[in-house]
Amino acid sequence: MEIHQIFENMRDFMPLLLLAVAVDPRSQRRGYGKALVRHAFAHYAGHGKMRIGTGDTPMTVSFYESCGFVYSHRIKDYMLEHYDHPIFEDGVQLRDKVYFAKEL
């Protein structure tokens, strides 16, 4: 087996993880975020599941669900235990990390 084949095979087992999506606040709610995610879906079409782990706020949940991601699971108190300061988004203190997945 050649090296490039090993990497090809490894790719079958590596989860595709979308780390974060951000749009300039002046340009939000115009479809750019969804367009970025759709671009990633098209680029990785046929590569299995894409996952995203994010803070649990109405904005992020609504955004990722609108992109077609489906709730997978949560890690309780992840944000409290892995950051040395409280994080607030949209006035909500982040506690759990929630994961979503989408079959590509």
Ligand SMILES: CC(C)(COP(=O)(O)OP(=O)(O)OC[C@H]1O[C@@H](n2cnc3c(N)ncnc32)[C@H](O)[C@@H]1OP(=O)(O)O)[C@@H](O)C(=O)NCCC(=O)NCCS
């Ligand atoms: C989340 C984010 C990337 C969305 O980008 P965007 O370009 O504004 O999103 P879109 O215009 O493509 O919105 C698509 C859909 O997502 C949902 N959505 C987006 N922003 C939302 C908000 N603030 N509140 C509720 N739902 C929201 C809506 O269903 C929206 O469709 P609609 O506008 O027709 O109602 C952007 O708000 C952002 O950069 N936030 C700060 C960074 C962040 O929190 N990233 C996510 C965590 S990794």
